[in-house]
Amino acid sequence: RGSPPASASPDAAAPGVRGRSPVWRRAAIGDRGARAPDPMTRKPPPRGAVVLAGGQSTRMGRDKASLPFGDRPLIAHVVQALARAVSEIVLVARRGQALPDVGALPSHVTLRRAYDETEGQGPLGGLAPGLRALAAPVAFVTGCDAPFVTPAFVGAVFAALGDADAALPFVGGRLHPLSGAYRREAALAATEALLAAGRLRALGVFEAVRGVRVLEAALRAVDPELRSLENVNDPETYEAAVRRYRTRPPAS
Numbered sequence: 001r002g003s004p005p006a007s008a009s010p011d012a013a014a015p016g017v018r019g020r021s022p023v024w025r026r027a028a029i030g031d032r033g034a035r036a037p038d039p040m041t042r043k044p045p046p047r048g049a050v051v052l053a054g055g056q057s058t059r060m061g062r063d064k065a066s067l068p069f070g071d072r073p074l075i076a077h078v079v080q081a082l083a084r085a086v087s088e089i090v091l092v093a094r095r096g097q098a099l100p101d102v103g104a105l106p107s108h109v110t111l112r113r114a115y116d117e118t119e120g121q122g123p124l125g126g127l128a129p130g131l132r133a134l135a136a137p138v139a140f141v142t143g144c145d146a147p148f149v150t151p152a153f154v155g156a157v158f159a160a161l162g163d164a165d166a167a168l169p170f171v172g173g174r175l176h177p178l179s180g181a182y183r184r185e186a187a188l189a190a191t192e193a194l195l196a197a198g199r200l201r202a203l204g205v206f207e208a209v210r211g212v213r214v215l216e217a218a219l220r221a222v223d224p225e226l227r228s229l230e231n232v233n234d235p236e237t238y239e240a241a242v243r244r245y246r247t248r249p250p251a252s
Contacts, residue, residue: 047158048088048136051078052126052178053099053144054116060234065093065144066100067238070245073100074232077147083109085151085158086140090114090133092126110135123178123202124191131188140181145231147241149179153228156221157181157214165209171216171226177202179229186210 053065053075060067065075072080075091079102082089088110093099095115105111114133116125127141138161140154158181161167165186169176182205190208194200219226232238 045138046088046136047086048090048134048139048184049082049086049154050090050092050127050130050134050139050141051075051082051144052092052123052130052141054092054094054097054126055123055143060232060238063097064232064238066098067232069147069242070249072103074147075100075144076102078142078144078149079103079105079111081149081151082140082142082154085154086136088112088134088136090130090139091144092116092130094119121195122200124195124200124204127202127205128188128191128195131182131184131191134184137184138181139184139187141178143178143231145233146179146228147232147245148227148230150223150228152222153179153219156219156223160212160214160218162212163210164212166206166211167214168206168211169216169219169229170213171219171229175203175206175213176229177206180206183209 055064065073067074069077079089079091083105087108089105090112091099091102092114093116099113102111112133114126114129117129118125123143130141131139138158140157142149157167157169157179161181161183165183166180168180186209187205190205194204194208216226219228230241232241
């Protein structure tokens with residue numbers, strides 16, 4: 001799901017979008033000397049999640065959100081895991097797209113729906129309405145095709161956010177913008193400016209705000225095999241994921 005490193009300068013930003021300072025660009029949770037904020041020193045703000053489900057699923061050939069995965073639709077696995085890490089979830093779909101039932105959620109979790117405003121804008125086209133519908137000040141953003149995401153992984157990414165505006169896993173030499181935590185206000189402003197400028201790279205939001213990288217070691221501490229970063233994009237990866245799920249369901 002991550003985007004490859006941009007060829008442009010990392011400080012490049014769309015008109016009206018603030019670039020990152022060198023201090024924030026260097027910060028990386030997991031580096032020696034860089035630490036996630038101590039969770040005992042402050043009470044974390046309410047946490048939300050945005051699940052992007054409105055993609056065209058071109059490579060899959062059918063709607064990914066509704067794919068059967070074990071005893072539930074694919075998107076239900078994502079939502080149920082997130083419900084153990086956040087108090088608010090926004091599902092973003094295409095206009096006219098029917099999403100399957102995601103099952104019962106804990107009483108403290110609010111579930112909302114939002115809709116892409118313009119087709120063909122990729123993840124940013126879903127991120128903007130998703131963030132607008134969100135009440136929580138911070139959000140974990142993911143696709144509907146990440147069935148192995150765990151609450152512990154989500155919590156680790158949130159913990160890395162600190163006072164930054166975005167925290168993205170940095171694994172395999174690249175950032176993963178659709179497995180990251182974002183501060184709602186800053187990310188929404190950046191997303192809207194990028195859309196207005198016709199710049200649709202998902203990584204553009206991170207490049208436009210104060211971002212920190214969450215390094216592999218910090219993530220493996222809670223998800224040793226980094227299964228939370230796995231997603232299904234085509235029939236082959238879907239079938240392989242189904243087989244893994246049958247033999248090794250995700251841990252909490």
